[in-house]
Amino acid sequence: MRRLHIPILLGTGRQGRYSEKVAEYVKRQIVNYDKFITEIIDVRDYATPITVPGWENQNPIIKKVQSLMQKADGLILVIPEYNHGYPGELKIFFDKIQTQLQGKSIAVCGVSSGGLGGARVVENFLPILVCFQMKIIIPAIYFSNIEKLFDEQGNITDNKYDSRLEKLLQKFN
Numbered sequence: 001m002r003r004l005h006i007p008i009l010l011g012t013g014r015q016g017r018y019s020e021k022v023a024e025y026v027k028r029q030i031v032n033y034d035k036f037i038t039e040i041i042d043v044r045d046y047a048t049p050i051t052v053p054g055w056e057n058q059n060p061i062i063k064k065v066q067s068l069m070q071k072a073d074g075l076i077l078v079i080p081e082y083n084h085g086y087p088g089e090l091k092i093f094f095d096k097i098q099t100q101l102q103g104k105s106i107a108v109c110g111v112s113s114g115g116l117g118g119a120r121v122v123e124n125f126l127p128i129l130v131c132f133q134m135k136i137i138i139p140a141i142y143f144s145n146i147e148k149l150f151d152e153q154g155n156i157t158d159n160k161y162d163s164r165l166e167k168l169l170q171k172f173n
């Protein structure tokens with residue numbers, strides 16, 4: 001059986017980001033499934049200070065990011081809420097890959113320090129995923145109270161997320 005390649009996109013470059021703990025948690029859970037191959041893709045590694053659209057595909061950063069996305073069967077997006085919106089660097093990342101994700105499945109993990117777990121940013125990002133003609137897996141997972149959700153070793157302190165993630169992963173096919 002061919003394994004599905006489902007990278008985890010770490011959607012913020014912020015120094016000290018808690019979203020990285022979420023991405024690492026998701027990765028640790030996914031590697032328990034034979035069905036998947038995964039890796040963390042960090043927007044920081046493909047950052048450009050301004051928008052470089054995907055059609056400028058002679059640019060080495062664009063080439064690299066497009067090839068990464070082309071070989072993915074789907075994506076898990078970790079997205080924190082900043083002023084009810086999404087990090088600018090995430091949108092700049094997406095504008096590099098207009099066609100490579102078309103028709104592929106995407107699961108979304110919202111992140112926030114408050115109780116809503118990034119619900120507003122997830123809703124705000126959906127139109128972009130629709131524009132990309134992606135298959136949106138619902139429901140999203142909302143990682144709330146993020147500053148207290150992981151212990152010093154990076155382990156999640158609320159095991160309800162394990163079953164939420166399991167349900168979400170089952171929806172990739």
Ligand SMILES: Cc1cc2nc3c(=O)[nH]c(=O)nc-3n(C[C@H](O)[C@H](O)[C@H](O)COP(=O)(O)O)c2cc1C
Binds near residue numbers: 012018084085112
């Ligand atoms: C610029 C900025 C704006 C924020 N705006 C919101 C917000 O609108 N709603 C919210 O619940 N949390 C907000 N927060 C708190 C974030 O949810 C919290 O810092 C969380 O850790 C963000 O994820 P990160 O650590 O991966 O950057 C904001 C944080 C930053 C840095």
